[in-house]
Amino acid sequence: MEKRRPFNLKTIIIPYNFTLVVLSAYMFHELFMAAWMSGYSLKCQPADYSYNYLPMRMARAGWWFFFSKVIELMDTVFFIMRKKSNQLTFLHVYHHSTMVINCWLGVKYVGGGQAFFQAMLNSFIHIVMYLYYGMAAIGPHMQKYLWWKRYLTSMQLMQFVAILTHTTVNFFSDCEFPQVYNVAVMAYSVSLIILFSNFYYQEYVKRASQKKQ
Template sequence: MRSVMAFVWEKIMFVDHNFEDIGAVVADKRTDKWLLVYSPVQMGTIVTMYLVMVWAGPRLMRHREPVDLRKFLILYNMAMVGLSVYMFHEFLTTSWLSNYSLLCQPVDFSDRPLPMRMAQVCWWFYLSKIIELSDTLFFILRKKNNQLTFLHVFHHTTMVLNWRFVVKYTAGGQSFFMGLLNTFVHSVMYAYYGLAAIGPHMQKYLWWKSYLTLLQLFQLVLVFIHTSHNLLIRCDFPTISNLVMLGHTSIFIVLFINFYYRSYLDKRKQK
């Protein structure tokens, strides 16, 4: 028992000798000064404004007519498809050219072109999570308050917080796997939203909505397995980062299973 506890403690406190020791992780000197990364005040202000919008928005719209955003949403969603495809390409190409391992991939903190390219796409992914906060604003303006679920708000809030942490401390390495999967899933998801925004006559072509939720669940399960494996082996990657990712993913899996059950399986039973 003591040997097991010693192993766990060593894993949690393990710090690579190249790090300037600050607990288990230190700021990446390459990304620390980048926009929306350096100070937690910037990110904290954005998240606080977002939560205020979630609370105040529906109240301000209560006696107003829904805003017609159809044409704008078509352009917005297709632009998000383009951004997601670009990031997926960057995650995939950079990890491939860098000979990334799926079993254990430390962060390369050097200024060489490929490690910098990976750090840059991690930052773009973080920025995309901030842009995606607009999804909530569009629901509020269209008075789609039924879409403002705990899952929706929790997802958008925590993804911003989580990926600010990634870019500041571990821009690359094991972190690439979630970015790779998520950009692929979001390419499909925003394509669905873009088609749905065209009009009701598109609904007959959107029969695959439930499969989109399953795709999101499958993504989360893969990230859970990937992160769990990394915790069980000796790998030069901060354990605290893996623990945060594992906890984050576990909560999402539970929430998405609950969402899938209520949205599809429970409705089928009622029918």
């Protein structure tokens, strides 16, 4: 795209974002219902590898969660095609590229159990996030309705804190769940808390201070 003019992808990006809102809502519903009907415990929940209805329902929801991360790689493609280089931050590239790998590993080797919590919570956040992106893509006149961007970032941060807390509790419990998975999730959550905290500071604290000056 270096020597090309930016593409106007409005007709693609708007339905793309709202489709991801619907997909995220579907995944949240399926993950929540499968966990609720199975009587999942937040403290300790081993994975059920049987072919019964509810474990398979959870596994299917987990697969869609993984595949949604493949779809979401289009975010980066759209940034490049529209020449929005300022949005191609280290946080964006790191988060999107690693989520595909992490979710694939989770679906392949765990496929349920306490891993449902991360997928369910992230699906809920993505309902709100892609709703914001979809509204923003409609046009500049929507900006007056998008005052809650700062709170979206706060929700994302709280999500990672909740996942870290949930995984840490499980790690120190006598639970038949892969500890290597817990360690990986805790380390990844810490990295995202650091990166999103830095983004929050740069975007809402430092920039606000500079505007006042």
